[in-house]
Amino acid sequence: MRQQQQVVSPEVNADNSVTFRYMAPEASKVTVNGNFARGQELSKGENGIWSVTVGPLEPQLYTYSFSVDGITALDPNNVYTSRDVATVTNFFIVKGAKGSLGDLLSTGDVPHGTVSRLWYPSAFKNEERRVTVYLPPGYESGSQSYPVLYVLHGIGGDEEAWITQGRVAEQMDNLIATGRAVPMIVVMTNGNISQDAAPGYSKEGLVKPGMGLPNTMDGTFEQYFPEIMSYVEKTFRVKEGKANTAICGLSMGGFHTRAISANYPDRFDYVGLFSSALGTGSEDRAQSPTYQDMNAKIDRQFSNPPKVYWIAIGNEDFLFNANTEYREHLDSKGYKYEYLETGGGHTWANWRHYFSLFAPMCFK
Amino acid sequence: MRQQQQVVSPEVNADNSVTFRYMAPEASKVTVNGNFARGQELSKGENGIWSVTVGPLEPQLYTYSFSVDGITALDPNNVYTSRDVATVTNFFIVKGAKGSLGDLLSTGDVPHGTVSRLWYPSAFKNEERRVTVYLPPGYESGSQSYPVLYVLHGIGGDEEAWITQGRVAEQMDNLIATGRAVPMIVVMTNGNISQDAAPGYSKEGLVKPGMGLPNTMDGTFEQYFPEIMSYVEKTFRVKEGKANTAICGLSMGGFHTRAISANYPDRFDYVGLFSSALGTGSEDRAQSPTYQDMNAKIDRQFSNPPKVYWIAIGNEDFLFNANTEYREHLDSKGYKYEYLETGGGHTWANWRHYFSLFAPMCFK
Numbered sequence: 001m002r003q004q005q006q007v008v009s010p011e012v013n014a015d016n017s018v019t020f021r022y023m024a025p026e027a028s029k030v031t032v033n034g035n036f037a038r039g040q041e042l043s044k045g046e047n048g049i050w051s052v053t054v055g056p057l058e059p060q061l062y063t064y065s066f067s068v069d070g071i072t073a074l075d076p077n078n079v080y081t082s083r084d085v086a087t088v089t090n091f092f093i094v095k096g097a098k099g100s101l102g103d104l105l106s107t108g109d110v111p112h113g114t115v116s117r118l119w120y121p122s123a124f125k126n127e128e129r130r131v132t133v134y135l136p137p138g139y140e141s142g143s144q145s146y147p148v149l150y151v152l153h154g155i156g157g158d159e160e161a162w163i164t165q166g167r168v169a170e171q172m173d174n175l176i177a178t179g180r181a182v183p184m185i186v187v188m189t190n191g192n193i194s195q196d197a198a199p200g201y202s203k204e205g206l207v208k209p210g211m212g213l214p215n216t217m218d219g220t221f222e223q224y225f226p227e228i229m230s231y232v233e234k235t236f237r238v239k240e241g242k243a244n245t246a247i248c249g250l251s252m253g254g255f256h257t258r259a260i261s262a263n264y265p266d267r268f269d270y271v272g273l274f275s276s277a278l279g280t281g282s283e284d285r286a287q288s289p290t291y292q293d294m295n296a297k298i299d300r301q302f303s304n305p306p307k308v309y310w311i312a313i314g315n316e317d318f319l320f321n322a323n324t325e326y327r328e329h330l331d332s333k334g335y336k337y338e339y340l341e342t343g344g345g346h347t348w349a350n351w352r353h354y355f356s357l358f359a360p361m362c363f364k
Numbered sequence: 365m366r367q368q369q370q371v372v373s374p375e376v377n378a379d380n381s382v383t384f385r386y387m388a389p390e391a392s393k394v395t396v397n398g399n400f401a402r403g404q405e406l407s408k409g410e411n412g413i414w415s416v417t418v419g420p421l422e423p424q425l426y427t428y429s430f431s432v433d434g435i436t437a438l439d440p441n442n443v444y445t446s447r448d449v450a451t452v453t454n455f456f457i458v459k460g461a462k463g464s465l466g467d468l469l470s471t472g473d474v475p476h477g478t479v480s481r482l483w484y485p486s487a488f489k490n491e492e493r494r495v496t497v498y499l500p501p502g503y504e505s506g507s508q509s510y511p512v513l514y515v516l517h518g519i520g521g522d523e524e525a526w527i528t529q530g531r532v533a534e535q536m537d538n539l540i541a542t543g544r545a546v547p548m549i550v551v552m553t554n555g556n557i558s559q560d561a562a563p564g565y566s567k568e569g570l571v572k573p574g575m576g577l578p579n580t581m582d583g584t585f586e587q588y589f590p591e592i593m594s595y596v597e598k599t600f601r602v603k604e605g606k607a608n609t610a611i612c613g614l615s616m617g618g619f620h621t622r623a624i625s626a627n628y629p630d631r632f633d634y635v636g637l638f639s640s641a642l643g644t645g646s647e648d649r650a651q652s653p654t655y656q657d658m659n660a661k662i663d664r665q666f667s668n669p670p671k672v673y674w675i676a677i678g679n680e681d682f683l684f685n686a687n688t689e690y691r692e693h694l695d696s697k698g699y700k701y702e703y704l705e706t707g708g709g710h711t712w713a714n715w716r717h718y719f720s721l722f723a724p725m726c727f728k
Contacts, residue, residue: 068435106569201471
C-alpha cells in the first residue's frame with residue numbers, strides 16, 4: 001500500500017491530456033472507465049506500473065475507476081471521490097484556461113463563501129429536513145441582504161448533489177470574484193420529501209441510496225416548498241420578492257422547478273430548467289393539486305412573466321423530445337423563454353455547465 | 365455492476381456481528397481488511413458471492429476494504445467512505461444499545477445542529493483559512509449565546525477530520541438531546557498553518573494529502589490561534605471568557621492544545637489532551653517563543669487552574685510513556701488533572717470515545 005501510494009495518478013498534463021497509473025505487478029489486464037473513456041486499456045511498464053494517457057480533455061470534472069482483471073478498484077493515489085446515487089468513483093478536474101468551466105469548478109485563490117448544512121422544520125411529517133446553503137463571501141462580516149437562488153437536484157440526488165457533483169461553492173466563489181455573477185445566497189434543497197436528509201445524514205441510517213423513493217414526483221415537494229423559502233427568509237439576510245428570487249433544477253429538479261414557479265407565479269423572476277423531466281406522465285399519475293390546470297397556471301405565470309425563463313438540454317438527452325414539445329407549447333402561446341441546446345445527454349457535465357451560465361443571468 | 369449492487373454488504377446483524385459480501389465469481393481469494401480484522405478470508409458461496417461474518421463487534425464506527433486476488437477494492441454495496449490522511453476506505457457503524465458509543469455516532473431522531481464551513485482572515489500569510497463549525501440545535505431560530513469548544517486534529521488531519529472521522533455533529537446532537545452535554549458551539553480548526561484548507565478545498569488544488577507539511581509543529585499555529593477565537597466571537601453568539609471556553613485535541617492537536625492553553629492561560633477552563641504528541645522533541649527543534657519556558661507557562665496556567673484538565677491515552681499508544689512522564693511532572697508539582705487510560709493505541713476508535721466523554725465535562 002505504501003509503495004502503491006507513491007505512484008502519481010491521475011496526472012493532468014500541460015496539454016490537458018491525462019495520464020492514469022496503477023501498480024499491479026501480477027495483473028493481466030487493467031482498464032480505466034470514466035465519463036471520458038470506457039474500457040480504455042493501460043499498458044504494463046517497469047515495476048509493474050500500468051499506465052495510459054487519454055485526451056486532451058475539455059476543461060471539466062471527470063469521474064473514473066479502474067478495472068483490474070475484472071475487479072472494480074478506485075485509484076489508490078487519488079483520495080478525491082464522489083458519490084452519484086449509489087456509485088462511488090474517483091474524480092479529477094482538467095482546469096484549463098482562466099475562465100473556462102474547469103477553472104470555475106476548481107477552488108480559486110479568491111474570497112470564499114460559507115457552506116452550511118442546516119435543518120428546517122417541515123410540516124409534511126413534522127420533522128426537520130436538511131438543506132445546504134451557500135452564503136457569498138463577506139456575508140459573515142457584513143450586514144447587507146442578498147438575493148436567493150434555489151437549486152434543485154434530480155432523481156437519486158439530494159441536498160449534497162449540487163454542492164459535490166455540481167461544485168456550486170467553487171463555481172459561485174469564482175463567478176462572484178470575476179464579476180460574472182452578483183453575490184447571492186444559493187439554497188440546495190432535498191427534493192426527496194419522504195427522506196429527511198441525504199443518505200448518510202438521515203435518521204434512517206447508513207442506507208443504500210436508491211432511485212425509487214415514495215412521493216418523489218407526486219406534487220408533495222412542490223406543495224411544501226414555501227416552508228423552505230420562509231425558513232431561508234427568516235434565517236438569513238435575504239432580499240425578498242420576485243426580482244430577488246431565482247429557481248433552477250436538473251431533471252426531476254427541472255420538473256419541480258417548472259411546477260413550483262407555475263404554482264407560485266409571483267415569486268420567481270429567474271427560472272431555469274436543465275434537462276427537465278417533462279413528459280413522463282408523473283403529473284397524471286399523481287393527481288395532485290400541484291399539477292392540476294398546469295397550462296392555466298403557466299398562462300398565469302406568463303401574464304406577468306419572469307425576467308428569464310431558461311430551458312437547456314443536450315441533443316442526446318432522452319428527454320430532448322419532451323422538452324421540444326414543451327417549447328412548442330410555449331411558442332404556440334407566444335411566451336418568451338431563452339433556450340440553449342448543447343451536445344451530450346443527461347449528464348453532470350452538462351448540468352455543471354448549465355449552472356455556470358444560469359447563475360450569471362440572475363438578478364441583473 | 366448492477367448485479368453487483370444487489371448484494372447486501374455490510375450487514376450488521378442483531379447480535380452486532382457483521383456480515384460482508386462481495387460478488388466475484390472468478391476470484392480465487394477475497395479478504396476483508398479493517399480495524400476489526402486484518403486479512404479475514406471470505407468463503408465463496410452460490411452465485412459467486414463471497415461472504416464472512418465477523419464479531420460481534422463493540423458499538424463503534426469501523427473502516428474496511430476488500431482485497432480481491434490482491435487488488436484493493438472498496439465495497440460496491442456501501443457508498444459510505446471516509447478519508448484518513450491519504451487512504452479512502454468504506455465505513456459502517458455498529459449502533460448498539462441506546463446511549464452506547466455506536467448510538468452516539470449514529471444520526472439520531474433528535475434535533476440537529478448546523479454544520480458550516482467558513483473562511484476566516486489570517487494574518488499569517490494574509491489569506492483566508494477554512495474552519496468547520498457546529499452550531500447547536502436552536503441556534504438559528506434563537507437569540508441566546510453559547511460556550512465554545514475548540515477541537516484540534518492530528519498530523520495528516522485537517523478541519524474535516526473531526527467532523528467526518530470523529531462524527532462530532534452526530535455526537536453533539538445526541539449528547540445534547542439526552543442532556544449529557546450542554547448546548548455549545550464546536551469549532552474544528554485546521555492546524556496545518558501552511559495550507560489554507562483541507563485537501564480538496566485548498567487553492568493548491570486536488571493534491572495528494574501528506575504527513576510532512578511545513579510549520580506544523582513549530583509554534584506558528586498556536587501563535588495565530590487567537591485570530592480564530594476572535595473570528596468565532598465576532599461571527600457567532602458566543603459566551604466569552606475562561607468559564608465558557610474549552611479546547612481539546614488528538615495527537616498533534618493534543619500537543620497544540622497543551623501549548624495553546626499554557627500560552628493563553630486565562631482563556632480555557634476545560635482542556636483535553638487525547639493521545640497527545642508529547643516528547644517528540646518538536647519544541648526544541650522549533651525554537652519558537654510558543655514553547656519557550658513551557659514549564660513556567662504551565663506553572664502560570666495552574667496558578668489559576670482550569671476547572672478540568674483531562675489527559676486520555678490508550679495503553680498501547682506509542683506516546684504512552686511520554687504522556688506518563690508529563691503526568692509525573694504535573695504530579696510532582698501537585699497540579700490537578702483527570703486521567704483516563706483505555707485499551708488500544710493511537711486510533712480514531714479511541715478519539716471518538718474520548719470526545720464523547722470530554723464534551724459532556726465542559727461548562728458544568
